[in-house]
Amino acid sequence: MSKVLFMNLPAHGHINPTIGLVKELIAKGEEVTYLTGEEFREKIEKTGAKFKSFKFYLDDKDDDEDNLRSDLPYEVREAIKMLQRVVKTCKSVFDAVFNDEEKYDYLIYDSMFIIGSEIGKSLSLPTICSHTTFVKAFEEPSNPGEMPLYMEEFRHIFDSIAELERTYGIKFPDIISGYPMAEGMLNLVYTSRYFHPDVKGIDDTYKFIGASIADRNEKVDFPFEKIEGKKTIYISLGTIFNDSVEFYESCFEAFKDMDVKVVLSIGNRIDTGVFSSIPDNFIVLPYVPQLEVLEKTDLFITHGGPNSVNEAVYNGVPMILVPQYADQFIVAQRVEELGAGIIIDKDKLNAGLLKQAATKIMSDESFRVSSKKIGDSLKEAGGIKRGADEILEFVQSCREE
Incomplete structure (x- = not known):
């Protein structure tokens, strides 16, 4: 020893x-x-x-x-x-x-x-x-x-x-x-x-x-029954850049009329009371058990953090990437190069661009195939x-x- x-x-x-x-x-x-x-x-x-x-x-x-x-x-x-x-x-x-x-x-x-x-x-x-x-x-x-x-x-x-x-x-x-x-x-x-x-x-x-994907020793209540068998979009900007009310409002506007369930993780720095209204098809929580939710997700909207991206491709989930800082831009670029996602510039982001990118990814199986290919390479390493x-x-x- x-x-x-x-x-x-x-x-x-x-x-x-x-x-x-x-x-x-x-x-x-x-x-x-x-x-x-x-x-x-x-x-x-x-x-x-x-x-x-x-x-x-x-x-x-x-x-x-x-x-x-x-x-x-x-x-x-x-x-x-x-x-x-x-x-x-x-x-x-x-x-x-x-x-x-x-x-x-x-x-x-x-x-x-x-x-x-x-x-x-x-x-x-x-x-x-x-x-x-x-x-x-x-x-x-x-x-x-x-x-x-x-x-x-x-x-x-x-x-x-x-x-x-x-x-x-x-x-x-x-x-x-x-x-x-x-x-x-x-x-x-x-x-x-x-x-x-x-x-x-x-x-x-x-x-x-x-990828080092392992149980995080966490017990978090989550209403999995609400997303079971439904097209699901999961949105998270990680734990550092998760206080953008404007970004979340754009997500509400983009997906409120789509036939999808949207899981939105907003962290603990803002309260849901700041939102004018939350669409009925959204589940908004301060913290989400990401590994388990990604197993049931069709599209992940992420900041492009290496850990989050690894967990997404491990489950073959395609992404919309909104990088915020440093290595996230490099990771996002690589995901897009390999056909597993689409980058949206955080300074140009709006509801229209989000909906357009989401519709394209969820209607084109090649994005999921490309994500799975990356994920398989992680598993085989x-x-x-x-x-x-x-x-x-x-x-x-x-x-x-």
Whole structure:
């Protein structure tokens, strides 16, 4: 039995794909300690893993960072605030890891856990990187804009980073010029080679293991009888960009007269009272058991998050994609390229475009066939069992060196 420390961001799209892998590692005799945000304690502990938490300051909007010059451009102010939160989050992680008396045999971390590889070097541990999105999806060079004109305003961030480096003996990644994605000595990618776009720098340390679809240990009441045997559209913008009342109103207008049932997940940041009216053929809830609903869905309208897309194609569900941010544009583009969906620009979206795209997809079987082809490639890639086997084989090879 080996002891593993798994470090991850406290976000559903990063946590959910790893749940099955953690269970599989534990089933094979590994002792897993999972470090993430406190809100995921129950979900992690249900896998059998030990739970450790760190403070994730990137969600902290009401902090004490407003002592910045009032004449700074908005983009500069927001960049400084974000970097301050990144540094504070990293310090919280360092405190949790380096004050831990447990001795681990290897380290697993998410590809957006940018300090993962440096922690591995500091602890002299074999490292495995968990890629829940496409490899290098965030590594487009950032547009510096006016940033160089205000570098003095970033001075305290540089000083904080230097202090962390001295205290913990860690080389901090360059977070000023962009957001580097982490890599490991072994890299597990939760998709198939067929679905993944061609990217430079992918070598044999990258193992494409398909989608990690597993029970999320959730008990959510849902009226499945209302969609049984009916044409069903499921709409969800994920857990981050789900507060767009205007988008939801467009959905109401687009589908209120169609002979379909529409399941709409709106999250917990808005109340149904904000809507002028909800059509009778809609089921509107703050949270929906997505895996189970997708099994009964004919069309999925999504933000294009990698996890949501994987779950859709796993069930052969075609999509309308309304990407909001970063990797979602790349994932959506790949879905459209492979014939499994249609992209609608979020800034041009209206009820007419939604209805037109939905009608086209639901009347053309080729979209479902293409989605199923992607899904089959994910299933054939080996899944969580292959992922666990790759990890154990890699760790054993490190011991033999």
